[in-house]
Amino acid sequence: MKSVIPFVRAFVIATIAAFLCTSVGWSQASSIPAARLINIEDLVKILQGPDSGKPLMIDVGSHVLFTQAHIPGSEYIGPAASEPGLQALRKRVESLPRNKSIILYCGCCPWSHCPNVKPAYDALAAMGFTNVKVLYIANNFGTDWVDKGYPVAKGD
Amino acid sequence: MRRAVLTGIVVIVVVAAFYLKGNHPQERRLAPDFTLPQLGGQGLRLSSYRGKVVLLDFWATWCDPCREETPHLVELQQKYGDQGLQIIGVSMDDAPEPAHGFYQQFHMNYPVVMGNANTGELYGGILGLPIAFLITRDGRIYSKKIGATDMTALEREIKNLLQER
Numbered sequence: 001m002k003s004v005i006p007f008v009r010a011f012v013i014a015t016i017a018a019f020l021c022t023s024v025g026w027s028q029a030s031s032i033p034a035a036r037l038i039n040i041e042d043l044v045k046i047l048q049g050p051d052s053g054k055p056l057m058i059d060v061g062s063h064v065l066f067t068q069a070h071i072p073g074s075e076y077i078g079p080a081a082s083e084p085g086l087q088a089l090r091k092r093v094e095s096l097p098r099n100k101s102i103i104l105y106c107g108c109c110p111w112s113h114c115p116n117v118k119p120a121y122d123a124l125a126a127m128g129f130t131n132v133k134v135l136y137i138a139n140n141f142g143t144d145w146v147d148k149g150y151p152v153a154k155g156d
Numbered sequence: 157m158r159r160a161v162l163t164g165i166v167v168i169v170v171v172a173a174f175y176l177k178g179n180h181p182q183e184r185r186l187a188p189d190f191t192l193p194q195l196g197g198q199g200l201r202l203s204s205y206r207g208k209v210v211l212l213d214f215w216a217t218w219c220d221p222c223r224e225e226t227p228h229l230v231e232l233q234q235k236y237g238d239q240g241l242q243i244i245g246v247s248m249d250d251a252p253e254p255a256h257g258f259y260q261q262f263h264m265n266y267p268v269v270m271g272n273a274n275t276g277e278l279y280g281g282i283l284g285l286p287i288a289f290l291i292t293r294d295g296r297i298y299s300k301k302i303g304a305t306d307m308t309a310l311e312r313e314i315k316n317l318l319q320e321r
Binding site for chain 1: 216218219220221248249250271272273276277281282283284285302303304
């Protein structure tokens with residue numbers, strides 16, 4: 001009987017951990033370390049600087065939203081919440097040096113509900129990329145970027 | 157003391173004027189018309205719903221707040237449909253397949269069309285979800301809801317608009 005207790009204990013702990021992960025959104029954007037985030041104002045300053053310092057910017061959200069408006073110079077990859085989107089992301093960056101400056105963004109939904117940026121961040125971290133930042137968009141791309149007059153490109 | 161009272165009255169009048177201005181029927185802009193394919197295949201033209209109060213709801217299957225709202229929208233359609241409410245979902249998914257599954261899963265009782273970038277731009281850019289527009293019986297935009305909607309406030313607005321003739 002005693003030999004079963006550790007397994008029961010492990011099962012209970014795993015169940016509680018799984019519940020916490022889903023209920024507090026650890027799989028979502030809010031669990032990305034604060035040090036890995038970049039705010040909009042700081043990114044705009046970088047974009048206004050010399051071309052040589054500009055990072056690779058990747059939109060990992062919806063194509064319909066990207067077509068309407070996106071950050072000039074950014075590339076569309078696909079929603080990273082889906083496996084095809086993640087595969088496209090891995091393929092795009094696989095040949096890049098692991099210290100390449102990369103900025104991921106989405107803006108489809110309020111930050112805590114974005115399903116895309118966390119999987120994208122995790123995928124790049126797992127590949128060994130050390131210079132990845134995620135653009136913090138509190139509400140959505142329309143409200144926090146377009147409506148504030150920051151530069152926008154349209155189409156594919 | 158008298159000055160404070162006068163200032164208070166002026167503030168109230170100005171605020172009331174702005175409030176009334178924003179809700180004046182003549183100043184509501186016409187909802188841009190469109191024809192889009194429904195999930196079932198046939199086209200849906202927005203203007204064919206004139207005479208009804210329309211809630212035009214832009215959503216997507218990957219949008220968590222949209223998922224949370226959908227059961228409430230189904231309930232509103234059920235509750236107020238015969239009084240003249242028509243909810244129309246505009247899916248901003250990149251392909252229709254996920255929307256089909258979602259439609260079945262949530263027992264949606266209102267039509268869903270597949271939106272696109274052009275539809276989004278007609279409505280000032282749908283650059284985040286959910287976004288919904290409440291449209292009066294004469295086809296004018298009464299209000300725009302960005303982000304998760306306060307369902308109690310929405311229901312109150314719907315009831316008020318249903319009483320407008």
